[in-house]
Amino acid sequence: MKSTFQFIVVLAIVLSSCKKDDEVACEPESVTLDETPYELNLGSFPPPITPEGFQLTIAKVALGRMLFYEQKLSSLNNQSCASCHSQANGFSDINQFSEGSEGDVGDRQAMAVMNLAWNNNGFFWDGRSPSLAHQSLQPIINPLEMAESHANVITKLNEIQGYKNQFIRAYGNEEITPLKMGQAMEQFMMTMVSNNSKYDKFLAGQAELSDSEERGRLLFFSEYNEFFPEDSGADCEHCHGGFNFENDLYMNNGLDEESDFTDVGRFNVTGLEEDRAKFKVTTLRNIELTPPYMHDGRFQTLEEVVSHYDEGIEISPTLDPALLATTSTGLMLTVEDKTDLVNFLKTLSDETFISNPDFSSPF
Ligand code: HEC
Numbered sequence: 001m002k003s004t005f006q007f008i009v010v011l012a013i014v015l016s017s018c019k020k021d022d023e024v025a026c027e028p029e030s031v032t033l034d035e036t037p038y039e040l041n042l043g044s045f046p047p048p049i050t051p052e053g054f055q056l057t058i059a060k061v062a063l064g065r066m067l068f069y070e071q072k073l074s075s076l077n078n079q080s081c082a083s084c085h086s087q088a089n090g091f092s093d094i095n096q097f098s099e100g101s102e103g104d105v106g107d108r109q110a111m112a113v114m115n116l117a118w119n120n121n122g123f124f125w126d127g128r129s130p131s132l133a134h135q136s137l138q139p140i141i142n143p144l145e146m147a148e149s150h151a152n153v154i155t156k157l158n159e160i161q162g163y164k165n166q167f168i169r170a171y172g173n174e175e176i177t178p179l180k181m182g183q184a185m186e187q188f189m190m191t192m193v194s195n196n197s198k199y200d201k202f203l204a205g206q207a208e209l210s211d212s213e214e215r216g217r218l219l220f221f222s223e224y225n226e227f228f229p230e231d232s233g234a235d236c237e238h239c240h241g242g243f244n245f246e247n248d249l250y251m252n253n254g255l256d257e258e259s260d261f262t263d264v265g266r267f268n269v270t271g272l273e274e275d276r277a278k279f280k281v282t283t284l285r286n287i288e289l290t291p292p293y294m295h296d297g298r299f300q301t302l303e304e305v306v307s308h309y310d311e312g313i314e315i316s317p318t319l320d321p322a323l324l325a326t327t328s329t330g331l332m333l334t335v336e337d338k339t340d341l342v343n344f345l346k347t348l349s350d351e352t353f354i355s356n357p358d359f360s361s362p363f
C-alpha cells in the first residue's frame with residue numbers, strides 16, 4: 001500500500017515537472033520520427049490518385065494543420081490560411097475579394113478548400129499551380145495576401161520549439177524548409193474530405209429527399225432538350241459531374257462576351273487562344289456555404305447562378321459548346337424548377353465537415 005502510494009507521488013511529480021517546464025526540458029528524447037499512416041475517411045469516394053510512394057502520415061497532417069492556422073505565415077503576423085478559408089464558410093471566404101495581411105484586396109474570389117485530394121489537374125482558378133505542395137507556398141509570398149517571404153517564415157517558426165518538435169515527428173529532423181512546409185500543408189488539405197451531405201446519405205439509403213429536392217436532382221442530371229421543354233433538364237452534370245461534382249477541367253461557362261473579358265484565366269497559364277476566359281470547374285459540394293460565386297464572386301446567391309445558366313449565357317469564341325447549344329431557348333426553367341434546383345444544391349451541404357474538430361484550429 002505504502003509503496004503504491006510512493007509510486008503515485010513520484011509519478012505525479014515527474015508528470016507535473018514535465019508539464020510545468022517548457023517542452024524543451026522533457027521532450028528531446030521522446031520526439032522522434034513518427035511515420036504512422038493517416039487513414040483517409042473515404043466514405044463512398046474512391047481512393048485518390050497519388051504519386052508512387054506517397055503516404056499520408058498523422059505527424060505530417062498535424063504539422064500541416066498547424067501551418068494552415070499559423071498567423072506567422074503573414075508579414076504582420078495577423079493572417080493565416082484560415083483567415084480566407086474559414087471552416088464555418090466551407091473553408092472559403094464570403095467576401096467577394098479577400099483582404100490580405102496588409103489590407104490590400106485581391107481580384108479573385110477565394111476558392112473552397114475541400115476534396116482537393118481528387119483534383120489532379122492544377123490549382124487556383126486558372127490552374128497555375130501543379131500541386132498542393134506548390135500551391136500552399138504561393139499565398140505566403142503573394143503581396144496581396146500574406147505578403148511575407150519564405151525565409152522570414154522559417155526564421156519565425158525556428159523560434160518555436162513546438163514547431164521544431166513537429167518537424168522532427170513529421171520528417172525526422174528539425175530543419176524547416178519551404179518544401180517540407182508545402183508538403184505538410186498539402187497533406188492536411190488532402191484530409192479535408194466532405195462526403196457526408198444529405199445527398200450522400202440519400203445515396204446510401206439513409207435519408208430521403210423532399211419532392212422539391214428530388215425534382216431538382218432530376219433537373220441537375222438530365223440533358224437539355226430544346227424540342228421537348230417538358231422533359232428538358234438543366235444538364236449541370238455535364239460539367240459538375242461525378243462524386244465530387246466537378247470534372248477537373250477549365251471551361252468557359254458564358255459569364256461574359258469577348259469584349260468584356262477582363263480576367264483571361266487559363267490563357268495566362270497556357271498561352272493558348274482556346275483557353276481564353278476559361279476557369280476551373282469547381283466542386284458544388286457545400287456550395288450553399290461558400291457564396292459569392294464564380295471566379296470574380298459576381299453572384300451573391302444560388303438563385304442568381306441558376307438564372308445565369310437559364311437565360312444569362314453570353315456567347316464568346318471559347319464558350320463551351322454544351323452551353324452554346326442552350327442559348328437559343330435558354331434552359332426553359334419555370335420558377336418552380338429554379339427553386340427545385342437550388343433546393344437540390346443545398347442537399348450537398350455537409351454539417352459534419354464544417355464542424356469536424358480535426359479540421360479546426362489546433363491552437
Ligand atoms: C488573403 C486571402 C487568402 C489567404 C490568406 C489564403 N488564400 Fe487560398 N485562395 C485565396 C484566393 C483568392 C484563391 C483563388 C486565387 C486565384 O485563383 O488566383 C485561393 C485559392 C486557394 C486554393 C486553390 C483551390 C482550388 O480548388 O484550386 C488553395 C488550395 C488554397 N487557396 C489554399 C491556401 C493555403 C494553404 C493558404 C495558406 C498558406 C491560403 N490559401 C491562404 C485566398 C486566400
Ligand code: HEC
Pocket residue numbers: 112234235236237238239240250251252253255278279280281282283284287290292293294295296305306309320322323341
Ligand atoms: C459547360 C460546363 C458547365 C456547365 C454545363 C455548368 N457549369 Fe457551373 N461552372 C462551370 C465553370 C467553368 C465554373 C467556374 C466559372 C468561373 O468562375 O469563371 C462554374 C461555376 C459554377 C458555380 C460557382 C462555383 C463557385 O465556387 O463559385 C456554381 C454554383 C455552378 N457553376 C452551378 C452550376 C449549375 C447549377 C449548373 C446547371 C444549371 C451548372 N453549373 C452548369 C462550368 C459549368
